[in-house]
Amino acid sequence: MKFMYRSVQQALTNILRNKTVNFLCLGIISFTLLVPGIFNFISINLDRYISRLSENVEAIFYIRDGSDSAGIEKLMQRINGSLLVKETGFTSRDQARANFIREFPELEYILAEFNDSPFPASIDVKFRADARSIVPIESFIHDIEKDGMVESAQLNMDWARKIAMIKKFASFAGLFLSAILLIVSVFIIFNVVKINIFYRKEEITILRLVGATDWYIKTPFLLEGFILGSLGGLLAGGLLLLTIKVFPLYAGFVYNVVKQLIDFKQLPLRLFWELVITGSLIGLLSSFISLRRFIRHTPG
């Protein structure tokens, strides 16, 4: 406890001793964390939007003429049994005809030529919002299509594929950008700790010669990286909050376009803590690498 107290005190002293370098470092870390933060904020909101849209992924199974109602009932039970399915509805041939007339009254005369409804009966399926991947949905549809009663199936594929593509792109771009910026952060903290090691070279030598353990010497440097990273994360969180509050005030037309997709009212708490934790871990990792590389070259 006393050791930790002394280490924290030493780390804070180091940070305050090299104010310019450390505050510059803090600014750069918070900026490099802010960019992935903004991206993740957009990504989270996009995800929510996509989630809402995913509820509209629908499939229609057209039933062969002459299928008996018991068979259709059994098929509906089978479809309902899938975890992917949210709800199903049955549209008989007559209902399909009525729907057509309701939606296209001006074309009703065409149907007058037919004694029976020309439309097949169908089972309409709505998929669950959390069944986001299109792959199991497609596989499920192919499976149902094999049933003898199903003549064909139709899925709002194009829409669903677009959703999947947006998600894929968002994830990839987010990861790529975050990785680059996080490497930048690691590099910066690594160099700040390196500067501090060189700055305290004489003290490290003395500590070694009077019998300090390796951990006694290293812990303040590790904490220094940790503190810088955490503060950088906190600052990035604050800046992100500021950005999303200020953006609607100045973005004008752009805001009107993106407000459908992005909720500017709140910053998800999860994202805020993610920034702080990422910052701390980056700080710890960078100072660890720096210590491994440079402390052994200190005499003593």
Next chain:
Amino acid sequence: MIQFFHVYKQYFRSNEALSDINLSIERGEFVFLTGASGAGKSTLLKLVYKEEEPTKGQILIDSVNSTLIPPGKLYKLRRQIGIVFQDFKLLMNRTVQENVAIPLLVRGEKRATVDKKVNSTLALVGLSHRKRYLTAHISGGEQQRVAIARAVIGNPKILIADEPTGNLDTELSIEIIRIFEKINASGITTIIATHDLNLINLFPKRIIKLDKGQLVLDRAPEAV
């Protein structure tokens, strides 16, 4: 306490800093290590506290082969040895008491114990009145005494001083050696490297003389 067996130290191929050194220093002894500049005095001391490794040979400190001590356990050896460096190695931006307290703080001693020991050690070297001064603001002689206080505060078994009087006038040098005598009287093995023969002649102690890396004289105190 300290034993050297056929110890060699070579920094470069052509430059042998120490050559076939054999010596034994008993517990509680007071030894002057002398020789001209470049004779190998500092190298020999560095081998004792393991800042340098011998090229060949064995060094036993309190019956432990110091060459076999892994880097992670080196602190155990260093806590048995108090060192007064030629350049003092003090933190100039810290106060006198902060410098002196370092060996106790690295051992995790309680604040109250540290304060008590700092006060008594500063009294031993006659620096109680300078305790709160910044080290950069005191004289060279006082800095020397801060270095001595830091070396002895951890109650070491061995005290090593590398040219502790190098920058001091004769009067101050004698005063410093008297402090070392006082410390040695409490049972601490004391080794002082110096090239000041006048000073050596004033104190009848064992003398070990090095010349070009070789031990050329090992004279017992009674023979002086």
